[in-house]
Amino acid sequence: MDLKYFNLDNIExxxxxxxxxxxxxxxxxxxxxxxxxxxxxxxxNLAIFSSVLHLGSSPPFYGVIIRPGLVERHTLGNIIETGFxxxxxxxxxxxxxxxxxxxxxxxxxxxxxxxxxxxEYHSLIKAPYVKESNVKFGLQLVExxxxxxxxxxxxxxxxxxxxxxxxxxxxxxxxxxEQAKSLTLSGLDSYHKTKKVGRLSYPKIYEPPVEI
Amino acid sequence: MDLKYFNLDNIExxxxxxxxxxxxxxxxxxxxxxxxxxxxxxxxNLAIFSSVLHLGSSPPFYGVIIRPGLVERHTLGNIIETGFxxxxxxxxxxxxxxxxxxxxxxxxxxxxxxxxxxxEYHSLIKAPYVKESNVKFGLQLVExxxxxxxxxxxxxxxxxxxxxxxxxxxxxxxxxxEQAKSLTLSGLDSYHKTKKVGRLSYPKIYEPPVEI
Numbered sequence: 173m174d175l176k177y178f179n180l181d182n183i184e185x186x187x188x189x190x191x192x193x194x195x196x197x198x199x200x201x202x203x204x205x206x207x208x209x210x211x212x213x214x215x216x217n218l219a220i221f222s223s224v225l226h227l228g229s230s231p232p233f234y235g236v237i238i239r240p241g242l243v244e245r246h247t248l249g250n251i252i253e254t255g256f257x258x259x260x261x262x263x264x265x266x267x268x269x270x271x272x273x274x275x276x277x278x279x280x281x282x283x284x285x286x287x288x289x290x291x292e293y294h295s296l297i298k299a300p301y302v303k304e305s306n307v308k309f310g311l312q313l314v315e316x317x318x319x320x321x322x323x324x325x326x327x328x329x330x331x332x333x334x335x336x337x338x339x340x341x342x343x344x345x346x347x348x349x350e351q352a353k354s355l356t357l358s359g360l361d362s363y364h365k366t367k368k369v370g371r372l373s374y375p376k377i378y379e380p381p382v383e384i
Numbered sequence: 385m386d387l388k389y390f391n392l393d394n395i396e397x398x399x400x401x402x403x404x405x406x407x408x409x410x411x412x413x414x415x416x417x418x419x420x421x422x423x424x425x426x427x428x429n430l431a432i433f434s435s436v437l438h439l440g441s442s443p444p445f446y447g448v449i450i451r452p453g454l455v456e457r458h459t460l461g462n463i464i465e466t467g468f469x470x471x472x473x474x475x476x477x478x479x480x481x482x483x484x485x486x487x488x489x490x491x492x493x494x495x496x497x498x499x500x501x502x503x504e505y506h507s508l509i510k511a512p513y514v515k516e517s518n519v520k521f522g523l524q525l526v527e528x529x530x531x532x533x534x535x536x537x538x539x540x541x542x543x544x545x546x547x548x549x550x551x552x553x554x555x556x557x558x559x560x561x562e563q564a565k566s567l568t569l570s571g572l573d574s575y576h577k578t579k580k581v582g583r584l585s586y587p588k589i590y591e592p593p594v595e596i
Contacts, residue, residue: 173518173549173564179508180544183444190557195441197559198521198546200473201568201578202438203412225435225449226414228534229407232395235449237437261412264581268593275587286589296391306385309410315533321526321540322440328533332392334410337385345402347409349570352385355581356413356568358561361596364578366413369476369567371574375487377498381480384573 197359204357205259206270207236208291208300209250216291216300217246218283220273222357224259232331234259234311240323246279251327255313256298260305263353267363269304296333306352309334346371409571416569417471418482419448420503420512421462428503428512429458430495432485434569436471444543446471446523452535458491463539467525468510472517475565479575508545518564521546558583 186194203224210216221244223237236259238244251257262270269287277283284291284300291300297310311329318325340352355363372381398406415436422428433456435449448471450456463469474482481499489495496503496512503512509522523541530537552564567575584593 173551175518175547176550176553178546178548180444180542183543183546184442186557188442191444192441193557194553194559195444195543196438197557197561198444198519198543198548199436199438199446199471200415200417200519200566201413201561203414205412223437223439224411225437226408226411227435227449227531227536229404230396230400231534232392232403232407232410233534234411237439237447259411267581268584271584271593272587275589277589306387307410307412315531317529317531317538319439319527319529319538319540322443322445324439326529326531326538328531330392331395331407331410334390334395335387336390336410338388339385341388341406345398345405345409346571346574347406349409349413350576354412356578358578359558361586362558362583363581364562365581366568366570366576366578369479369575369577372480372483373573375484377487377489381483 193359201356201358201364204262204355206262206273206302206305207247208258208260208302209247209254210299211250211253215280216282216284217250218273218289218302219243219247220270227328233314233328234331235326235328238325238327243274243276248325251313254298256310257329258297258299258301258308258310260302261307261352261354263306263355264365266304267355271361294333306337307335307347307349307354405571413568413570413576416474416567418474418485418514418517419459420470420472420514421459421466422511423462423465427492428494428496429462430485430501430514431455431459432482439540445526445540446543447538447540450537450539455486455488460537463525466510468522469541470509470511470513470520470522472514473519473564473566475518475567476577478516479567483573506545518549519547519559519561519566
């Protein structure tokens with residue numbers, strides 16, 4: 173492929189929305205989830221996040237980057253208030269609703285009602301799950317790290333429960349997300365399903381990886 | 385789909401490798417890249433990372449989570465030494481080589497030589513790119529945040545140059561990563577190509593999103 177070169181001057185002189193689309197696409201496909209929260213009065217909230225990251229398996233920790241914008245502020249406030257949140261995978265049946273949670277609904281409006289997804293509660297977690305989501309897990313807030321350089325926040329949570337389609341759990345613990353119909357995102361607004369290229373064995377220095 | 389429920393006790397009592405596969409799959413598809421670095425003596429290094437995250441568009445910041453393991457330690461040391469690193473997308477032609485960079489080669493061994501990828505240098509960055517990668521960008525280290533709770537590190541870098549296939553840049557700045565053949569990862573070892581479901585318009589509270 174013929175590659176085009178961009179230096180920092182080229183990037184900084186891009187029109188604002190062009191640059192946002194460009195930089196958001198640059199890093200590859202993103203880990204997305206709908207985060208469900210409630211405040212202490214039971215007002216629930218649902219918002220899409222595109223920076224979900226695995227931080228550790230024992231204890232099971234997941235992180236998410238939260239930006240200071242209007243939409244994400246409600247999620248952050250609720251998590252700090254209750255200490256709980258849910259992460260819910262997005263599938264092809266609900267991706268338009270998921271995207272729509274990015275609109276700037278006021279705090280006293282439930283995105284569930286507005287966009288037509290169903291909140292589901294489970295006793296352990298003071299936050300709603302998305303009924304229509306196939307893979308979902310509940311977290312307890314463990315740490316909030318302020319990233320001062322650009323005013324974002326890294327929230328770290330401990331996974332305290334999970335719901336997974338029974339037929340998507342392979343015998344080695346791997347969850348077949350393609351079978352579970354989970355989507356990935358590129359840029360700000362492009363949703364993709366996946367097609368497996370291959371699973372590879374654990375890499376060792378004296379032998380090439382093989383398909384498993 | 386019939387969902388199976390797991391509480392924290394169920395998760396913690398899983399066999400170690402089963403739990404690692406399970407928890408690594410749980411968060412959805414991952415943003416992956418090969419990170420190229422050199423030390424000040426010019427010894428280069430290449431390693432796969434699965435927690436690349438967009439942090440901001442102006443300035444253009446990307447983060448990556450680095451774990452304390454043997455493999456990732458070389459990358460971290462080099463970045464601290466020189467202040468530079470490259471991120472290179474993985475495509476179907478190089479995913480086996482990319483996976484193999486996760487093997488524990490000693491520091492004085494170049495993964496490029498061992499696995500058959502080609503280092504490429506550009507004047508601005510004291511670190512090698514992967515010639516066989518279609519989308520790649522160079523970063524200057526901006527901040528290192530220690531995540532003490534599980535001994536990982538969040539490195540934040542400023543994008544100072546990028547190489548993108550000319551025919552994959554759409555007129556609004558979006559980079560068509562599917563056309564560029566970039567892959568995504570699930571779990572620790574499952575590589576996937578993508579198939580677009582749809583691009584959606586900017587979400588507004590008074591109208592549903594439409595395909596763009």
